[in-house]
Amino acid sequence: MKKIAVVGYGVIGKRVANAINLQDDMKLSGVCDIISDWRIQNAVRKNYNIYAATQDAVDKMKSEGISVEGDLIELLKMSDLVIDCTPKKIAAQNVAIYKEKNIKFILQGGEKHETTGHSFSAESNYESAININATRVVSCNTTSILRTLTALKRANFLESARGTLLRRATDPWESHLGGIMNTMVPEKDIPSHQGPDAKSVDPELDVVTAAVKIPETLSHMHYWNVKLKKKVSKDEVLDAFKTSTRIKMIRYDQGLVSNNTIKEMFLDMGRPWGDMYEVALWEDMLKVQGDELFYAYVVDNQAIVIPETIDAIRALTGLEKNAQDSILKTNRTLGVLQN
């Protein structure tokens, strides 16, 4: 039973903590943050061991009546591995502490590949992460790219892939951070960072992305144009995608016509926060034309990396040496939909 610390109890951290609690081979040693408002109250309700990042934060939390176990250093002492889910750039600062305390650590996709020297996506490179000291679970968009392109690559169909990424403006609970309304805001650089980021996991991929921010908060949407190595049928492409256990084929003609209908379906299913761990790929929109493939899918930016993070824990701690065994165990515990 490995003891796992979650540092940063925000959008990703609270989901990772929740997912760890669903596993039988690891336990949550505690969560650590600096906030003392309504957000940490969710950890209180769940009876997590709560730690504060700094002594100041310990004092602030105590003044708010929160029972605090100690500071970050004390949490690390109680843990075999730490998942850092703090906002972009802060994790990079925490890394010095993790290294000094000689504890294994997992960062999220907002950090640079160089910070850990290893980037992780379960279906692509689980084995290379076994027993190493640190990895970075790639971002939501990059995770979806790797799942889908790796499935095409396994079938030996993939020549090159060009994607347009329509990014949600901000997270649902946020009011302003990155929010936009009644406009679209492209990222200046082509390629956008997600294509090169996918190569940090699989350098062989020929992938170029362009990204644009959209005034909605639910999830991302990707449009892809893939050059195939050979002419294959639509059914063969669907079969290739189905070799991934984390791509859920959906049907437009079943009424799943938009980000919000997909979100509602996952809320209907009782998923925590309505989370969608799967890439939701439209089967009936997908088109093969000659040696080209066109398709679109939706990515839940808050949830897609959660199963990946659980797998990364198993790889780094050596809990499970077989990628597929870890993936299927994670899928089972989280209720990932199978095709």
Place this chain on the structure above:
Amino acid sequence: MKKIAVVGYGVIGKRVANAINLQDDMKLSGVCDIISDWRIQNAVRKNYNIYAATQDAVDKMKSEGISVEGDLIELLKMSDLVIDCTPKKIAAQNVAIYKEKNIKFILQGGEKHETTGHSFSAESNYESAININATRVVSCNTTSILRTLTALKRANFLESARGTLLRRATDPWESHLGGIMNTMVPEKDIPSHQGPDAKSVDPELDVVTAAVKIPETLSHMHYWNVKLKKKVSKDEVLDAFKTSTRIKMIRYDQGLVSNNTIKEMFLDMGRPWGDMYEVALWEDMLKVQGDELFYAYVVDNQAIVIPETIDAIRALTGLEKNAQDSILKTNRTLGVLQN
């Protein structure tokens, strides 16, 4: 001096009427509609001759105190050519009347190519429209596709083009029609209709489009991935685009970072309704990689077809036999920005 009737005084019709009034070789014979609310009051303010489509509409307008010249048939008698800007499908019904009255007519892009047998985009096929009886000015998205791809084709750079079209949800003045919020709604079919529609003007184009509706009302945005016939430099691509007088190169690093900043610039310039007749293409986002070209641009769906419609009038009436002469005259009168 050719006398031009505008039937349908909505988003496109009011702009066409305004543009006709800026020309010295044609005059507006009148505008015709069925509405008698605030929208037609703009025609009253401009002292246009106002006609009503039906006798009922004549009576209704008169009851609202609007001075009405007569019905549609009477307007056609006073005109050499009619521009039908009525909503989708209604124009197709009006065509029977135009044919019976033996008057030349121009439809807008919502109608099918088969309705006229000719589809028009000034820089692509002006000559083929000279002195013919009817044409259809292709839609806003298709117009932008033709301008840009025709420019690449002229330079012999274009092999094939694949585009993702991010469509505005509804027009700025509408409250509900097609409106969506906090989501994205893809069109089910790939290719979406715009790619095939561009081939109605230029059958040689190898173009595939996919389209998705975005919760904003200002304009469309397109992302393109083009296969080039040969390796060329970014400067050569920019030079090719600049052979179109209706593509305006814009710079992200000049603060034009989104649909709304672009809109504000055209309002600053005093364009009527802040209209942008040009395709606004990001010069500093454009990327050449090997034999591939990536770029994005913005399309003002309310305005881009206005210069095309003026040119179509000149072609059908034989006012001008030379495409470039008509285009430059239209550009000058409308104040189209030159690179």
